Amino acid sequence: MIQLALWFAFGCFGLALLCCLYRVVFSNALTDRILALDTMTINVIAVLVLVGIAQGTTIYFEAAMLFAMFGFVSTVAFAKFLLRGDIIE
Template sequence: MILGYALIFAMGCFSLALLMNLWRIASAPTMADRILAVDTMTVNVIALITLYGAWMGTSILFEVTMLLAMTGFVATVAFAKHILRGSIIE
């Protein structure tokens, strides 16, 4: 019972963090700041999906979060390479 309340509170906190990241994407002065905000959004979405999976008692969502983490990492590296070199594929 208390664990359920803690999960709901944590999900609310991560949802608020997602909204703050959306604001940062809209108001960031540089592209690097926007990329960091998108990367942080990926981490927050992973946390939300993991908390939801724990709340529902299912383990399939943990595999989804692993795929999302790998995709988010590759996307962040690709964005950073694009900023540094101007192209992703050499």
């Protein structure tokens, strides 16, 4: 039963990643692209956690934590660049 739930979750997050990828490629506004990239980061973290559950190992959870940290820093850097025009003051 858990395998069925995992495959359903993989499908849902895969569809969400495709929708976000569409928004990144075909959006006119830079803010929409930044939000879509942030949402893609969250979806990739969820997929990594699902792979960790499916494989039964903890290495994917550590990778998800690293990806979350880098995703947060990159989103803050994009937002700062959008507001001020530069990242380093």
